[in-house]
Amino acid sequence: MQRIIKISFLITLFFIIGVFFIGLNKDANYNTISLVGKKISNINLEHFEDNTFYKDNDLKKNNYTLINFWASWCAPCRDEHPLLIQLSKEKNLKILGINFKDKKNQADKFLNDLGNPYDFLAKDEQGKHSVIFGIYGIPESILVNKDLVILKKFVGPLSFEDISNIIKIIN
Amino acid sequence: MISNFGNLLLSLNIFLSFVIIYCALKCLKTSGKLISKTIYQISTLQSTIIIICFFTLVAAFIISDFSLTTVYQNSHTLKPTFYKIAGTWGNHEGSLLLWVIILTIFSFLFLVFTKKHPKEFRIFTLIIQNILIVGFLFFILFNSNPFSVLSPIPIEGLGLNPILQDPALAIHPPLLYIGFVGSSIYFSAAMASLLTNYSHTSFAHSIKNWVLISWCFQSLGILVGSIWAYYELGWGGFWFWDPVENVSLLPWFAMTALFHSLIVFEKRGLFYFWVITLCLLTFILSVTGTFLVRSGILNSVHTFASDPARGIYILLFLTLMIFTSIFLFFKKYKKENYDLNPNSKETFILVNNWFMIFYLITIFLGTIYPIFTDVITGSKISVGPPFYNMVILPIVAIFLLVMTIGPKVKWIKERFENFKNYLFILLGSILINFLIVFLFKSYSVLSNLIIISALFLIISSLLDAVKSLKNKKIDFAQIISHASFGFLVLFIGLNNIFSIEKDYNIKLGETKNFSNYSIKLQNLELEEYSNYKAIIGELEIINTKTSKKNILRPEIRIYDNPQTLTYEAAIKTSILKDYYLTMSNIDRSEYYNIKFQKKPLMIWIWISVIMIVFGGFLRFFQNAKNN
Amino acid sequence: MKFKLILLIFFFKCSFLYGVEKPIDQNNIYKNLRCLVCQGQSIADSNSDFAQTIKLVVKDQVSAGKSEKEIYNFLVEKYGEWIVYKPPLNKTNFLLWFIPYLSFFLGGLLIFLIIRKSKQNKR
Numbered sequence: 001m002q003r004i005i006k007i008s009f010l011i012t013l014f015f016i017i018g019v020f021f022i023g024l025n026k027d028a029n030y031n032t033i034s035l036v037g038k039k040i041s042n043i044n045l046e047h048f049e050d051n052t053f054y055k056d057n058d059l060k061k062n063n064y065t066l067i068n069f070w071a072s073w074c075a076p077c078r079d080e081h082p083l084l085i086q087l088s089k090e091k092n093l094k095i096l097g098i099n100f101k102d103k104k105n106q107a108d109k110f111l112n113d114l115g116n117p118y119d120f121l122a123k124d125e126q127g128k129h130s131v132i133f134g135i136y137g138i139p140e141s142i143l144v145n146k147d148l149v150i151l152k153k154f155v156g157p158l159s160f161e162d163i164s165n166i167i168k169i170i171n
Numbered sequence: 172m173i174s175n176f177g178n179l180l181l182s183l184n185i186f187l188s189f190v191i192i193y194c195a196l197k198c199l200k201t202s203g204k205l206i207s208k209t210i211y212q213i214s215t216l217q218s219t220i221i222i223i224c225f226f227t228l229v230a231a232f233i234i235s236d237f238s239l240t241t242v243y244q245n246s247h248t249l250k251p252t253f254y255k256i257a258g259t260w261g262n263h264e265g266s267l268l269l270w271v272i273i274l275t276i277f278s279f280l281f282l283v284f285t286k287k288h289p290k291e292f293r294i295f296t297l298i299i300q301n302i303l304i305v306g307f308l309f310f311i312l313f314n315s316n317p318f319s320v321l322s323p324i325p326i327e328g329l330g331l332n333p334i335l336q337d338p339a340l341a342i343h344p345p346l347l348y349i350g351f352v353g354s355s356i357y358f359s360a361a362m363a364s365l366l367t368n369y370s371h372t373s374f375a376h377s378i379k380n381w382v383l384i385s386w387c388f389q390s391l392g393i394l395v396g397s398i399w400a401y402y403e404l405g406w407g408g409f410w411f412w413d414p415v416e417n418v419s420l421l422p423w424f425a426m427t428a429l430f431h432s433l434i435v436f437e438k439r440g441l442f443y444f445w446v447i448t449l450c451l452l453t454f455i456l457s458v459t460g461t462f463l464v465r466s467g468i469l470n471s472v473h474t475f476a477s478d479p480a481r482g483i484y485i486l487l488f489l490t491l492m493i494f495t496s497i498f499l500f501f502k503k504y505k506k507e508n509y510d511l512n513p514n515s516k517e518t519f520i521l522v523n524n525w526f527m528i529f530y531l532i533t534i535f536l537g538t539i540y541p542i543f544t545d546v547i548t549g550s551k552i553s554v555g556p557p558f559y560n561m562v563i564l565p566i567v568a569i570f571l572l573v574m575t576i577g578p579k580v581k582w583i584k585e586r587f588e589n590f591k592n593y594l595f596i597l598l599g600s601i602l603i604n605f606l607i608v609f610l611f612k613s614y615s616v617l618s619n620l621i622i623i624s625a626l627f628l629i630i631s632s633l634l635d636a637v638k639s640l641k642n643k644k645i646d647f648a649q650i651i652s653h654a655s656f657g658f659l660v661l662f663i664g665l666n667n668i669f670s671i672e673k674d675y676n677i678k679l680g681e682t683k684n685f686s687n688y689s690i691k692l693q694n695l696e697l698e699e700y701s702n703y704k705a706i707i708g709e710l711e712i713i714n715t716k717t718s719k720k721n722i723l724r725p726e727i728r729i730y731d732n733p734q735t736l737t738y739e740a741a742i743k744t745s746i747l748k749d750y751y752l753t754m755s756n757i758d759r760s761e762y763y764n765i766k767f768q769k770k771p772l773m774i775w776i777w778i779s780v781i782m783i784v785f786g787g788f789l790r791f792f793q794n795a796k797n798n
Numbered sequence: 799m800k801f802k803l804i805l806l807i808f809f810f811k812c813s814f815l816y817g818v819e820k821p822i823d824q825n826n827i828y829k830n831l832r833c834l835v836c837q838g839q840s841i842a843d844s845n846s847d848f849a850q851t852i853k854l855v856v857k858d859q860v861s862a863g864k865s866e867k868e869i870y871n872f873l874v875e876k877y878g879e880w881i882v883y884k885p886p887l888n889k890t891n892f893l894l895w896f897i898p899y900l901s902f903f904l905g906g907l908l909i910f911l912i913i914r915k916s917k918q919n920k921r
Contacts, residue, residue: 006501013497016539017490020468023542024482028470030551030834030880038875073759101759101847127851128858134876136834136848406843413838471838511916518913525905533898540885540894548890553832555840555883562898672825674842674853738845755845764845 032134033153040148045122045129048099048107054122060146062094064170068118068141069130071102072110077139080157081114087163088117092170096120100138101127143169173231174239177318180224184275185308187217188301195294195301204290206282210297214279221275225268228317229259238324241265241317245330249702257341258330263465263481264317266344267307273352274304281356281381288369288377295363296356303355306488314484333703333730333737339399343392347419350389351457354422356381357429361450362496365503375437378450380794382433385453386426387787393419394780405740407672407751407768409776412559414471417538418460421531425453428527431520438582441517444504445524451496456531458489468542519577526570533562564617571624571660575631578649596634600626607665614668621664628657648793652786659779662772671769676762687716690767703730708754708763710741725754725765749773827856827866830883831873840883 045054059065068084070077088095097118099107102125124130133142134153141154143166151169154162194210201207228241232255237243245262246255260269278300285293311317357378364374396419397409410416429449436446463469466482511517537554544552576593604623608614632654639645675683675690682691694709706727713720723741730737743750751768828842833849841849841856852873859869870882885891 010497013493017486017493019543019546020462020486021483022546023468024466024479024486026468026542026545028467030470030878032834032877034549035876035878103759126854127847128855130851131855131873131876136877406839408843411838508919509912509916510919511913513913518909521909521912525902525909528905529898529902532901536894536897540891544890550890551878551880552885552891553880553883554885554894555830555832557830557884558894561884562895566902672842674825674828757850758847764850 031155032136033155035134036150036152038150040133040142040144040150042132043129043148045098045124048097048104048121048123054096054120056148058120059096059144059148063146064093064151065144066093066095066141066166067098067133067144068095069098069100069124069133069135069138071100071138072106073102074100074138076157078110078114080139081117083158083160083163084117085115087166088119090167090170093166094119096122098129099123100130100135101125173227173236174318174320177224177227177231178312178316180220180227181308181312181316181318184217184221184224184271185305185312187213187220188305188308191217191301192298195298199291199294206290206293211282214282214297218275218279221272225259225272228265228268229256232256232259235328237326237328238320238322239317240319240321243321243325243328243330245328247328247331250331250336253338254336254341258335260344261335261340262330264311264315264319266348267311267315268317269344269348270352271304271307271311273348274300274307274355277353277356277381278304278359281360284380285377288373289367291367292360292363292369292374292377295366296359299359299362300356303359310484310488314478314480329733331702331730331733333728333735334403337399337403339395339402343395343399346388346395347392350385350387350392350426351419351422351460353381353385353388354426354453354457357385357450358454358496361447362499365447365499368503370443372437372440374443375433375446379430379433379437380791382426382430383787383791383794386423386430387784387791389419389423389426390780390784390787393423394777394784398777401773402740402742405738405753407740407753407766407770412534412537412554412556414469414538415464417534418463421456421460421535422453424527424531424534425449425456428524429453431523435517435520439510439517441509441511442507442521444500444507447500449524451500455489455493455496456535458485458492462486462489463538469538514580516577516580516582519573519580522573523577526566526573529566530563534559537562564621567660568617568620568624571621571628571657574653574656575624575628578646578653579631579635593631596630597623597627599630600624611669618664618668621660625657625661625664629654629661632657648786648790650786651789652783655779655782655786659776659783662775662779666770666772666776669771671767673767674764675767676757676764678762684715687714688767688769689713689715690765692763692765693722703728705729705739706756708765710752710754710765710767712750712752712767721750723750723752725752727754727756744774746774747771822860822866824857824860827860827869828853830870831856832881832883834877834881 041056043054043056043059046052047054066087070081084095084097087093095118097120099122102123104123107123130136135142137155139157141158142150143152143154144150152165191210191213194207194213198207198210228239230236231239231242232246233252235242235246235248235255237246241262241264245265246258250258259265278297281300282293282297285296360374360378360381364370393416396416400411401407401409429446432442432446432449435441436443462482462485464471466485467478468482511521537558540554541552544550600623603626604619607622608619632650636645636647636650636654639650671686673683673685673690677683677690677692679692679695682689684690689712691711691713692708693711696707696709698705698707706729707724708726710723710725711720712723721743723743725741726739728737728739729735738753738755741750741752748769748771751770752765754763754765757764825842829840831841831852833839833841833844833846835846835848836844839849841852856869859872864872870884873881874886879886885894887895
């Protein structure tokens with residue numbers, strides 16, 4: 001009996017220390033990149049210009065939609081904007097831009113200066129709608145398919161690699 | 172130059188440790204009961220040199236010698252001198268030097284104060300302690316060297332973070348380390364005791380004051396950390412079950428269990444191997460805690476900057492420590508014959524230990540569990556206050572009841588004549604509790620139980636004190652500590668139940684009303700100071716029931732070097748409650764977000780902990796006098 | 799040892815202590831949510847943009863009559879389990895909730911056995 005206790009105790013200890021060793025290589029910071037596969041629903045976004053609303057069905061008409069949260073006051077959004085312009089040329093992809101906690105005139109200026117890659121443009125003045133998409137910072141982008149299933153999440157500004165990945169997926 | 176001098180001293184200390192180990196081994200072989208003078212002399216030299224080494228680092232901070240990487244990263248010419256000095260140990264490398272100082276000085280002091288104990292036991296304690304010292308010195312020299320140099324020499328340092336310039340935070344590490352690191356000496360003593368088969372009850376005598384001192388300082392360190400969190404961090408709480416906090420609490424439970432078990436061991440010779448286990452466990456938990464906090468493996472409010480090599484080294488050192496001690500323990504373990512009566516003080520102390528270990532396992536598990544889920548399943552989870560509160564609080568209620576009865580039970584056999592008295596006190600506690608409910612407001616069943624059991628402990632202790640005054644045979648230390656613990660739980664409970672928190676977005680001139688209060692943002696001032704600008708909000712709090720007015724001035728501070736934003740809480744402390752107000756700006760809006768809190772009895776929470784520690788120091792001085 | 803039995807029964811009944819019905823406390827919900835962009839702060843304590851947004855959303859849901867559980871479930875679905883401070887009881891976290899109580903039980907058992915052995919030794 002004593003032997004069993006001693007041995008199981010030692011094994012537990014080995015196990016714990018082993019996990020600690022492996023855990024050292026893991027990143028303690030959290031991101032939501034792995035939260036793919038879920039469906040987005042209950043979309044009710046106010047159109048940027050008028051008082052109409054975008055709903056789920058509007059996005060289901062597209063093969064693929066890239067949902068991009070941006071704002072004029074966000075510096076990294078400027079960095080990724082040229083890449084969005086590049087993506088807007090893709091045939092199989094529509095881009096929905098959601099202007100986040102911004103002022104209309106400043107957002108307009110941003111798009112006038114840097115170009116407008118968005119097929120659809122919405123606004124989220126209080127930021128509440130971003131939660132439905134699982135957004136926690138900007139810029140953040142989500143690639144969804146016809147059924148509004150999340151294929152990929154991009155936290156932070158898009159990179160060249162991200163763009164090639166997107167192009168690969170939609171073709 | 173300072174760097175070379177510091178490195179020289181560090182290397183010298185490694186050399187001296189080896190010399191001590193060598194001389195100690197030689198001394199073992201000689202006959203005679205005395206330890207040679209040489210060893211004393213070298214130990215004195217060792218302590219002196221490490222102290223000089225430490226002061227060298229302090230000097231480097233004071234004169235802002237930025238050729239040293241540590242000084243560059245953690246200091247700044249504009250820092251007040253007091254905080255320059257405190258900055259010495261407020262960083263990873265410097266704090267490790269503090270570790271080694273305590274290891275060294277305790278090694279020397281233990282040697283000096285245990286003259287009445289067997290030579291072999293003292294020698295082995297010295298040897299093992301010095302092995303620990305060497306381990307840490309190697310770590311410092313090759314991985315975390317406070318004297319490592321930077322080239323070219325920067326003109327100015329980086330370390331001007333205003334949140335860290337606080338008196339409570341300055342003394343927090345030294346206090347805590349005397350606890351954490353102080354436990355090393357009874358780790359070494361326990362190993363020595365196993366090696367030399369020193370299982371006589373006088374072994375308890377050799378370590379009990381060390382356990383007490385480390386316990387007292389550990390408690391003070393935790394207290395000061397909580398006070399800092401309350402006054403500086405701006406969320407109005409003092410305990411968050413953050414990994415760094417949990418890690419300081421784990422050795423505390425082991426220490427508490429230990430000195431209670433030592434009482435049993437000393438008096439009746441029981442549980443030797445359990446005492447040894449606790450001695451080993453305490454320091455192992457300290458080093459485990461250091462690993463968890465400094466390796467970056469956990470996400471926490473106040474982790475130091477992390478570096479993977481650091482984590483690997485500490486983990487290897489920890490693994491070696493653990494397996495060496497376990498191996499020795501298994502080798503020397505002999506079955507004990509227990510002579511235990513269920514109605515005896517020994518049983519109650521065992522029950523105390525049982526609860527302590529429960530708290531320890533729960534908190535340890537909660538802290539490291541996210542690591543396991545991440546490594547094994549890849550999913551990341553958070554374990555926070557709801558978990559700890561749910562699991563621990565119900566047990567605390569029972570614990571307080573046991574804690575009340577335990578100390579009064581006699582050794583060996585108790586005849587429970589006092590049962591009627593307990594019943595009366597319990598009734599009294601229940602009455603007072605319901606008086607509170609009646610006068611103020613009702614609260615959850617669990618809170619009721621905790622308040623009742625806390626009152627039970629308090630009333631019982633106070634009655635004890637009164638009774639023993641007549642007999643003149645009081646155990647003041649025990650009564651003060653136990654009663655204060657009861658008070659602590661009571662005050663935390665009441666504080667929790669009766670706290671009010673309100674969160675508003677308010678703009679200048681607006682008033683918000685709720686229950687008995689109205690808050691008005693009267694004024695906003697912009698003030699400029701030498702190293703920061705402050706937006707000071709003037710908020711008038713009116714207690715609509717009593718018409719009492721209070722003005723609180725929370726600040727938003729904008730520092731330019733480094734560019735940080737801090738929120739200074741406005742706290743008005745009085746005997747019965749604290750008003751706590753923080754204000755923050757909302758980006759791109761004229762509104763400000765204010766959090767108003769009324770926190771009853773805050774100051775009594777701090778006082779309770781101080782009284783608990785006071786009891787410990789009292790016991791320490793009593794022991795010292797009796798020697 | 800009837801005393802131990804009573805303790806055990808009392809403590810399993812503890813679950814009812816938390817079933818007390820009380821009106822939904824917004825602040826409590828904020829405290830139980832973790833801020834994703836901060837280092838170890840709750841939504842209640844954080845001044846970050848993200849925290850402000852979540853507070854608004856929670857306020858809306860509370861007004862819409864959602865229960866605490868529904869709100870946590872909603873946020874977990876969007877942000878993962880990391881966002882709640884109380885780990886849900888499922889296959890992965892089962893041990894977290896189980897081991898403390900198990901150790902409590904084993905500790906009690908151990909003491910019981912020790913006392914029984916002492917009694918046997920006396921005979």
